[in-house]
Amino acid sequence: MSLATQVTNLATRISTEFRAFRTFITGTSTGAFSGLTTTAQNIKDAINELKSDVDAAASSGGASINDTTTSTSSVWSSSKTNTEIGSQVTAAVNGVVDGAPGAIDTLNELAAAIGDDANFAGTVTTALANRLRFDAAQTLTAPQQLQGCNNLGVGDPTTDFVTAFETALAA
Numbered sequence: 001m002s003l004a005t006q007v008t009n010l011a012t013r014i015s016t017e018f019r020a021f022r023t024f025i026t027g028t029s030t031g032a033f034s035g036l037t038t039t040a041q042n043i044k045d046a047i048n049e050l051k052s053d054v055d056a057a058a059s060s061g062g063a064s065i066n067d068t069t070t071s072t073s074s075v076w077s078s079s080k081t082n083t084e085i086g087s088q089v090t091a092a093v094n095g096v097v098d099g100a101p102g103a104i105d106t107l108n109e110l111a112a113a114i115g116d117d118a119n120f121a122g123t124v125t126t127a128l129a130n131r132l133r134f135d136a137a138q139t140l141t142a143p144q145q146l147q148g149c150n151n152l153g154v155g156d157p158t159t160d161f162v163t164a165f166e167t168a169l170a171a
Contacts, residue, residue, distance in 0.1 A: 065077050067080040132148045132151070132152070142157075142158070145157040146158075
């Protein structure tokens with residue numbers, strides 16, 4: 001195919017595509033703007049008419065800025081929004097921290113304070129159960145009794161004190 005034929009085919013293709021595009025935009029192949037929701041018959045007037053419609057819609061139906069109160073038809077300005085959100089976030093953080101000392105006012109510091117123990121409540125409950133009680137009776141194994149007596153400095157719990165006392169009196 002010669003260069004002249006290729007150029008002619010290209011020009012024909014461009015013309016065909018341009019007509020299809022114009023039909024898509026305008027709704028007709030003649031260039032009228034019947035496909036648009038405007039009464040204008042040229043692009044400049046159509047754009048101005050559409051801009052006018054947008055401006056009218058914004059001024060009549062859009063939300064207004066009102067920093068003093070909230071309603072369904074008004075919004076806060078960006079500076080008021082930042083201030084309000086900032087104060088609400090600060091209040092929420094203060095509510096969570098609730099005056100905790102600086103050394104334990106983050107989750108990481110709290111985790112470190114409890115030894116990074118994911119089962120801290122269970123660990124504490126077990127530790128408390130292993131304490132020698134003085135306010136109620138306890139059932140202890142023989143090794144637990146021996147350790148408790150040694151910790152209190154009263155000797156061996158298996159010693160029969162009555163027999164030991166009688167032996168001491170007899171001597």
